Amino acid sequence: MVSPGACAMSESAPLLQAPLLAESIRVIRSRTKRGVININSNGSRPDAVRLLLDAGLDAIRVSLNSAQEPWYNAYYKPRGYAFKDIKESLKAVVGAGRKASINYFVFPGVSDREREVEALLDLVEETGLHLIQWRNLNLDP
Numbered sequence: 648m649v650s651p652g653a654c655a656m657s658e659s660a661p662l663l664q665a666p667l668l669a670e671s672i673r674v675i676r677s678r679t680k681r682g683v684i685n686i687n688s689n690g691s692r693p694d695a696v697r698l699l700l701d702a703g704l705d706a707i708r709v710s711l712n713s714a715q716e717p718w719y720n721a722y723y724k725p726r727g728y729a730f731k732d733i734k735e736s737l738k739a740v741v742g743a744g745r746k747a748s749i750n751y752f753v754f755p756g757v758s759d760r761e762r763e764v765e766a767l768l769d770l771v772e773e774t775g776l777h778l779i780q781w782r783n784l785n786l787d788p
Contacts, residue, residue, distance in 0.1 A: 662688050669701070675703070687710070688707055688736075691732050691736070692728065693732055693736045696739050706740070706748070707736065707748070709749050710750040712751075714770040734773060748777055748778035751767070751781055752782045
């Protein structure tokens, strides 16, 4: 059984707690099929995402600042994962028949470039993601 305070963690890296989250999801789903279980994540661990899907995860929302790997890397400075892992996580969710979305951070000078729009369209096509939530960071270019 999951202890009451066991799920307190940072939104930025819930996949680092995948076994605990999977157990929590199984407990919830053993008691009810109602509601949507979603995680907000960086999508860095596709194997962890698959574990959560197997437990009953309904949806994931991955935060991105760019659909272009160099811009993504410059902002997030990923350690222990690569941009391809994010794509694999999104594809795993869609492949399991669940909902995948992204929080897309809008940066003037990046998001408004033709190449970025093309990369974003490619990401949608490649992963099959269902929703883009635009997050305007109100930066002055």
